[in-house]
Amino acid sequence: MAERPSDEPNPDSGASISDEVWEKFVQDTERDIHVTAPKEPSARARVVTRRLREQDARGVQPEGWRTGPAWREMDGRAARRRRLWAILGVPLAIAVLVVANKPSLLLGDTPASDAGVPEAIAASPLPAETAAPTAAPSEMAPVTPTLERPFAGSPAARWADGAAGIVLPKATALSSLSKAEVEQALRQTKALLVDANLDPDTLRGGRPETALGVIDPLETDMIDLLDTALRKPDKEHDPLWMFSRYDPAELRLAGDVVKTRGRMTFKADREGSVVVHADYTFVYPFVRTDGSTEVSRTIVRRVLDLEVSDPVKYQVTPGKIFVVSYDQEIGNSACDTYDGYLHPQFSTDEQAGPLPTGPTMDPYDRSEGIDQERTDDCGVVSRT
Template identity: 60%
Template sequence: MSEKPSDDEPSASELPDDAWEQFLRDAERNSQPSVPKEPSARARMVTERLRQQEARGESPPGWRTGPAWQEMNGRAARRRKLWAVLGVPLAVAVALVALKPSLLPGDPFGTDESPAAASPLPDETAAPSAAPGASDPETPTLDKPFAGSPALRWADGEAGIVLPEAEAVGPVPKDRVEQALKLTKKLLVGANLDPKAVRGARPEAALSVLDPKQPGVLDGLGTALRSPSRKHDPVTLFSRFDPDEVRPVGDVIKTRGRMTFKKGTQGGVAVRADYTFVYPVVRADGPTEVTRTIVRRVLDVELADPARYQVTQGRLLLMEYDQEIGNSSCDVHDGYLHPEFPSSGPTGAEPSGPTTDPYDRSKDIDHDQDECGTVSRT
């Protein structure tokens, strides 16, 4: 015989088991739930079942012992302890990043404007519109010989001589154009980047590219290398340093420039190369003060047609060449470049020309400027 609940009490059949279980758990924790004043037969039945489960050790989680909430509370306590341990160093790190965001890897806020953090410059494919911007006023060292120089972002050595895509020029086929470009690069490397030649040795690799049938060229260069003078000075084509005076810092020479080509006047293809090389050096006698010499070279060469002209197959005609040298003593014509160091005065003639920026590749070389000037930076 079932019991009929009073009008103000919910029917036991309408309350699921989990509701009554929650009520009993609340009762165990001395809570004050809103429940019927007298449990129904359903409630008594659920209570009896829970007591039997407890006697058999089968109490559900949360019944009397409450392992679930105890474990959860323990985990929460451990998290609070962990955050307490991490809190101080984390606060310090946040403060440091707030003061200097560039400490974050990758500089996500773009705050580090130093050249060292900047990516390498893309290849130069046309004349720049202006000189490079000002660099941080850092002093070059043995470990960082290009510190404070725009060349820090330039390519290293041969990597800076990127050949343009070859294509046919009039009757000159693509493969001949490609050959001319490669020979021009070989000339530039042999004259300005070959380690032995830079240290004062004879630039054999560069000389081997030039046509021996071109009147006066190789003879004139040979004279300049043997007996340098104002009229025949090898530094007008070759970058050479006196090994008794200075030695290079490391193996890297920074390079930047471009190469173009067009139809030549000797039945072949004409190539123009315009490149700047930056050489960090120290004195040979031991002091570690670093300085840099900057050399810009513009060469016009041609791979002529041997079927029409008296030329050597696979050799270049040297049509014209010019140079602009920054930070080398004036009016010294002994076949070498002579870098000047900040700690010592000029070793050559007193500069009388204008001040120029040796890194400015936006202008042509001034052919009419014979006076020896000064540079605005090295």
């Protein structure tokens, strides 16, 4: 439930909120939440192919699999093998919960503030995220987003714009890798994230060459999976597992800004390699191309682990990174649709199919990791 704003007058809005008005707003909101919750999208993903499972069962490693030390055998014995962990968690794609937008009950006819807070304060930029937050962002008044203010009423209004939200940590030498090698891995991780989630051509369905180009070509199964997903999307090969895309024949961005928030860290693993962990959320304000001016936001959270290894010790391509794991949550996109595009729901869309039965989740809550025990049921998001 939304918190009640202060009873003290807001000098910027020129109005205060009476108990009667606030109670009416709460009652209307709770009623509309129950009535208008749309169907939540769900998607599934599996990355380990049958061929790999069969080879692993036989104890056989495919050509190009990383082994260490790759350049010789030690004392006549076979080198110890290292397996690449490439598990793709089941993504939870969740649809928008449409809240009754009644800003006039809170602010009279003045749209200059969210939740009774002056707009200049509500939209002041947040400092970069350096650790997991302790809680979800505060609730805000359900202000209707517009073409001029596509992030109105959203915590993302205070997030950084695009690539500015991906701040690299300071690189240090770690394990057997130099500071320069670690720094290169961090830059490559950012390049992958930017191309996969922010590049205008990628967003409109283009091929993300930069993102694909930083992945080690020896990781053939990952590259084959992504190639297939981009060429012929289906339930088992969905480009949305890694890339954010929309159909430009149906949608366009409201403006040229995608909001970004997250953090990047790195550490040595038990094998002496360095793993870069990236956890970022992107907020896309969409509008239809049919002349409508309604704005609907889709929220995509991506969590990736990318590994860089010493090419002297392991069979890797210098200057490239391995995708160890990736997972995602997509809020407000069509359920059981596998054409490779995001499909946000708009408030004017007709409800199709049964009401969602899955859990409710706040897509702006970055205080917890992505739930690995999620079901595949359709659910709802508490806000967009």
